[in-house]
Amino acid sequence: MKGIRDDIFTSIKQGILTGTLAPGHQLRLRDIAAQHRSSMMPVREAIVALEAVGLVTQIPYRGAFVSRLTIEKLEDFYRSRLIIEPGAMEISTPKLTESHFEVLRSLLNEIDIMASKDNWPLVLDLDERFLMAIYRAADSTSLIEIIQTLWNRVTPYKHRLVTVEPAAAYEIVRYNRELLAHLEDRNARAAKQLLKESLSGAMAKLGEALPT
Numbered sequence: 001m002k003g004i005r006d007d008i009f010t011s012i013k014q015g016i017l018t019g020t021l022a023p024g025h026q027l028r029l030r031d032i033a034a035q036h037r038s039s040m041m042p043v044r045e046a047i048v049a050l051e052a053v054g055l056v057t058q059i060p061y062r063g064a065f066v067s068r069l070t071i072e073k074l075e076d077f078y079r080s081r082l083i084i085e086p087g088a089m090e091i092s093t094p095k096l097t098e099s100h101f102e103v104l105r106s107l108l109n110e111i112d113i114m115a116s117k118d119n120w121p122l123v124l125d126l127d128e129r130f131l132m133a134i135y136r137a138a139d140s141t142s143l144i145e146i147i148q149t150l151w152n153r154v155t156p157y158k159h160r161l162v163t164v165e166p167a168a169a170y171e172i173v174r175y176n177r178e179l180l181a182h183l184e185d186r187n188a189r190a191a192k193q194l195l196k197e198s199l200s201g202a203m204a205k206l207g208e209a210l211p212t
Contacts, residue, residue, distance in 0.1 A: 005042035008032060009049050016055045016066050017152070018121060019159040027056065027064040054153045069157055071207050077153045078203035084146055085135070085199065086192040092137040093188035103133050104180055115173050120162035124155070127172045134183065154206075161209040168205050171198075 012032070015021035033043045047064045050056035057067045067073075107130045114122045128151060135147060161168050175198045182191040 004036065004038050005045045005049075008036050008038065008043055008046040011036070012046060012050060013055060013152070016050075017155040017159065019156065019163065021066050023066050023068045023156065025066045027066065029064065053149060055156075067156075069160060069210055071210055074154070074157055074203065074206055074210070077150055078199060078206075081147075081150050081154070082196060082199050084143070084150070085131075086195050088135045088138050088140075088143055088147065089192050089195055090188050091140070091143075092134050093183055093186060093191055095137040095139070096134070096183060097137075100133065100137055101180075101184060104130060104183070107133065108176055108180060111173055111176060115170065118166060120166050121159065123172060124158050124162065127176065128155075130176055157206045157210075158202075161206050164209050165205070168209075171201065171205075 012021065012027065021027075027047065029040060029043045029047065032038075032046075033040050036043070047056055047058065051058055051064075054073075055067055056064050058064045107126055111123055111126045111130065114120075114126060132144070132147075135144060138144075175194065179191055179194055179198075182194060
């Protein structure tokens, strides 16, 4: 039963994060059960789990819906990111090894290639992998879990942005190159400051891309 629930959770989550399931879309549980050849129980469990991470909103007597994108939620998520991620950067910077840098350079090259092909969904995914490769050096499971939860909440906003303004993703390439240079110099202060600028700029652009 758990395997089916996890499959349903992953399928719906992927649809939400990539924008296939748009904000406000109603999730009809019976249709989902039929699609996955499942009973209703694992579908309900998956919906509850999605609600717990903020991707789904359940409204009494109406049903389950993909959570809507609002400026209030966006600013809340990014205020949290601005507190947590620079701290993770400070912890990680002195722990980065040449093996870490090889991974980061490889990811940066992949980002460049995908950006040249205008494959913005993959650029967003690679950008998260790039940052997570840095944060994992902090060797803190709880820190990674908090960051991943916040990312799940903001990913739909990112996909909204690159849908309405694809060129905005070019900022990712520029920031990551400069960030890697600071990390290779072991300059945690400069890396933290650049990260804060990147997150603040992203919050502003994402807010502008929201429907009025």
